[in-house]
Amino acid sequence: MTHSPSRRSPLGHLRGHLVGSYGLLALAVLLFLVFSLTLPGTFPTRDNVSSILSNQSIPALLALGATIPIAAGKFDLSIGYGLGLAHVLVMQLIVNEGWPWPAACLVVVLGGAAVGALNGVVVEFGRIDSFIATLGTGSIMYAFTGWITDGGRIVPGPSGLPADFTGLYDSRFLGLPLPAFYVLALTAGLWVVLERLPLGRYLYVIGSNPRAAGIIGIPTHRYSVYAFTGSGLVVGFAGVLLAAQQQTGNPSVGLEYLLPAFVGALLGATTIKPGRANVLGTVVAVAVLAIGLAGIGQLGAQFWATPLFNGATLLIAVGLAGYSARRRLRTGTATRRSPARPPAAPPQDSHP
Template sequence: MTSTLGPSRPNTQKNQPAGGRRPLYNRSKESLPVFFSRIALPLLLVLLIGIFSAARPETFATVDNLKTVLNLQSVLTIVAVGLLLPLIVGELDLSVAANLGLGLILATGLTSQQGLPAVPAIIISILACTGVGVINGLLVSKVGINSFIVTIGMSTILAGLIGAYTLGNVFYENIPAELTGLGQGNIVGVPIPVIVAAAVSLIMWYLLSQTPAGRFLYAIGGSRDAARLSGIAVPRLTIGAFAGAGALAGIAGVVQAGILGSGSPTVGPPMLLPAYAAVFLGATAFSPGLFNVWGTVVAVITLQVGTTGLALLGAPFWIEPLFTGTALIAAVAATRFLRGRAN
């Protein structure tokens, strides 16, 4: 079952190279408006940085604030980049945020409550989240249940399991230094969460743009039937896409556990809307109408710069969800417009 909520997946019917991925525009013939659409999001980011730096130079335009912005959004970047995988194959995963919460709770609970060392607890947490993704993929690709139903149901199940494990309590005692160091440490002045997010983004960019597997994923999103007739293992790659999203949600949960130094059952679900806003907004940049890694990364930073700058200007607390929701609606509208221009 393919999703109709996202931007256009590549057309596999004609003038399409093997693997199903082609640019939505012929760059050699693109007009100035089309070229502008490719760089509009990065330009918006530069504009926001300039405005807020001029308005609050003593607080916004500082190295410490830059580190704060990047560190705050490192977890969301990992989740959003992982979310690309099911979206590229034309499916929805509404359980990634709850899966992040599962990874966080297991990483903190297994260490503080069960006394496991940090490394085994981290591995178990990531494997458990990967397993959730595999179950999602099996139900979607093998059983044939709509991905919206599967993943929203899985999100509810995870909320129940987390509640049963924590009984509503926050795990904050006996959190090992190895775990908090992962979230609060730095290497040559760069926060470790930022390094992890950058590494995840680079790996995902390479996978999606430089390997046959990435081309096959885009081909499945373009036309599942055509991909199947071409000999692509559609069910297996669909399962792999959900598993990858689950694994990255688990990594994000572990990093978030390290940043907070505690495990709260309420962490996770609030990240779902910002993650979707980032991937859809990112699909308007660089390769308009196509889910892509660098567009997503720039979108995450743009959203955080916007909310941080507005907060420094004294905007009320409700501005952040208003800003994020507006960005999501505008991004979906823009990608649908770009789809029409591409066709």
């Protein structure tokens, strides 16, 4: 008995599902084991793990922030510029304006949400492609960053910054860096929003087919603005954390975080729930990037290895996403075209 070549056995289908959904997670574990065996004295140590969690907290936050508009089929290229502006503005308010640090942080986080909402309005009601619109607003943010700093750095006085403010980044909880728990909390919150609440379902519908979303009554413009607002809120918080980490206002900081954020978000769309942006996949992708960069760094890689690694991973992520989409399309087409199995013939009478 022959089977159609388009049909797959249940075991093969299960294997393909496991590889597609959890292959990247397995790669993260494999990378950690390989580097641990290669660098047994430095890599699998508590200090190294703490360093990875701390150093990758801001890229992870930005990647999660970028995931929100991507779920709605949009891209926010302003997040790198917004991060630079947010951390400079925090330093300006605390150091030069004398604001209490909680007020300065609150204003910057809310300001990030307002900028995100503005991005959404420009994209949706100005009918400008999200790539172009957010690149334009990002350039304006970069101009504001230069205007605030006058091209120089904002450096605290002899007394330094408030210890409670720098503790936002330097503190530890349960023996681990506090920023790791920010990432954990944001991951949990976004997972609930995107996977369990109507808002998330609406964003996914808009991202997959905005015209159909409008036909069934989803206010696509409004929810797209919500997505950009959420992204801006996360960027504002990441900017506060960056200021607590850097403890100076540097107008040139921020853009280097853009590529890792999108690598994490796009690569994350190829795992856990392949074919759509999801927060758990983003976290797994960031873990792969963090482990890989930490490992090659300890092996003595040159400074150019980091952008090479990020760029190559981005190309692989986009390629895998496109391949996955084409494969699902072919599978769906083959399923629709496959003829129904004819009913079994009735038993023949054996009488002569």
